Amino acid sequence: MPPGLKDVAARAGVSIKTVSNVVNGYVHVAPETRARVQEAIDALGYVPNPAARRLRGGLSGVIALAVPDLRSPYFAELAGHVVAAAAPRGWTVLIDQTDGRGDRELDLVAGLHRHAIDGIILSPVATPAAELTSRHGVPSVLLGERNSRGPVDHVAIDSVAAAADATRHLLGLGRRRIAVIGAPDRPTAVTRQHRLAGYRTALADAGIAARAGFAVPVGGLHRADGAEAMARLLDTGARPDAVFCCTDLLALGAIRTLLERDIDVPGDVAVIGFDNIDAARYSMPTLSTIDPHNERIAQIAVDLLGERLGERPATAPPPREIRVEHRVIARESTLGRPPRRR
Amino acid sequence: MPPGLKDVAARAGVSIKTVSNVVNGYVHVAPETRARVQEAIDALGYVPNPAARRLRGGLSGVIALAVPDLRSPYFAELAGHVVAAAAPRGWTVLIDQTDGRGDRELDLVAGLHRHAIDGIILSPVATPAAELTSRHGVPSVLLGERNSRGPVDHVAIDSVAAAADATRHLLGLGRRRIAVIGAPDRPTAVTRQHRLAGYRTALADAGIAARAGFAVPVGGLHRADGAEAMARLLDTGARPDAVFCCTDLLALGAIRTLLERDIDVPGDVAVIGFDNIDAARYSMPTLSTIDPHNERIAQIAVDLLGERLGERPATAPPPREIRVEHRVIARESTLGRPPRRR
């Protein structure tokens, strides 16, 4: 049985509360007493019991992160950043996989784990922000694109503008027959709707009419979906000279199809993705993309939670909307490879 | 303030304990009473407080998973499988990133979060199994290759045999000048030592002498390390006709360097990796590799924890060693591309 304050107190010859005071850094403890207590703590290997602290009304030091699927690199990297950002505060992160299911997202924000966690960072894909109320809920931060203001804090890039920037990058290279892979296949796919909107905006601004069949919907966001969508596009006889893919994974799949058919990237078709996952830096060719600064987003999300935890619910300021800058990262899949060496 | 048993009891007109009995499925509750209590639970949105349960000596429904870094696809995918395997049991997973630091690994097994979690699944990279004692620790399961029996349950493939199989696959294709990328750069890198040993065994069995300089050490296991190691190998003037890489990420980096130098894969150099991460199925060329059946490993690890949680510590059986079958997955990076179509 692990030791508690009781055991430490007995060993140090003081009251339970004095040990508690030492553990919590209360100032009015005699140095000599503090030393004796500390010695007992070390000797017994005492660790405070967060369950008891939590029960007492305190914080547990655990926050939740809800993502659709860790097996997707984008969310895995995001999760890694969140865990890393939480560590310096002594927080650990509990992971929920929502599988993109709206009911799971709602349950979580409604407070499914409310007793176990101090706050939740949610990367929702299926639920409109306005519906994400937190009844008995815990402090929440939403990540990613949302089309309406919700009742909780929100951190994201301007997804429409980013998609437009990606498209303009292709336009700037002289491409005019620009397709898009990853059009939404259902109305709840908010993120993809934004990206499609940005694509359309950029084309319209350049005075280019949208071509029928150049917006290819996908059923999922996996490499396989990108590969399959690209094949479908080519099989219609379409011959784009550039493709904007709504995620890097789609782009990597699309490139795979292009190369299999001996279509040069970027010679024949330039490809740009979105997310700047790690794999984009090492693919062949390396993938141009939009960098949403996930590390910064993770840090801000953790900081926002940190602020909320320090607030009285009564005096809490209204939900905040934080906009993070994105940037276009131009790599080989649009610029081409540098001169070869051997 | 979220409702507790007290509130539910008041609403249903029964005692606190009866509500507790309903929540826990105690059999001797009259159907009519049960229905009334259930109605109150639903109306108030009652959720049991795991902190209180835990304090009372019960289980919290939270397990920990310790991995070096979620931003590495191998561990991210593993984590995804663990979270998915835990979900049907109603467990949530708390993620610790150890950064490959032995002290963190030791702290965790020693019971750093002992009060918050019911068990821990650890994927250690820096600590010999024998040192992973759990003093006040919680039920633990170790994943991955270990060179000595430890005091806790352990699930892994036979890493030496798997590396030998990978090397034999290259030998079977007629390759004789086989290099290895990812030799350990320090003695604690147990996993890589095993894989190097398997490589050497296979070569020796085939009567091939090890060449000096054909075992390239790496400082990390990232794509960049693989790319850099491959460049280093080629810059020495070595001309291998095959490379066994200790991880898929190293292999993808190595392939990147080869292609940049116009060395055909697998025409000039066949490459095989290890891990079967998702990216290996979609790289260009697709990557041959060893599949360690991570999904199965995750499932077994969760099941082992489940068994341990149901046991009295006194009657607990001794640590188990579970061996999972691996298999060689031959793809384009060793077999070549199928005929092209357009």
Add this chain to the structure above:
DNA sequence: GCTGGACTTTACAGCGTTGCAGTACTTAAG
């Protein structure tokens, strides 16, 4: 010496839950 104040330590209650012990009733067995 006495008062007041700062410093140091302590007792107690209660957070939400469940194991245990126990009460009150009902039914079956002897």
Add this chain to the structure above:
DNA sequence: CTTAAGTACTGCAACGCTGTAAAGTCCAGC
């Protein structure tokens, strides 16, 4: 009719911790 066994429910205590209140200690200043 008595006893035993079973069913339905309840009350209490304790898990480990910390906020509050309060008690005890010490010393400066009058």
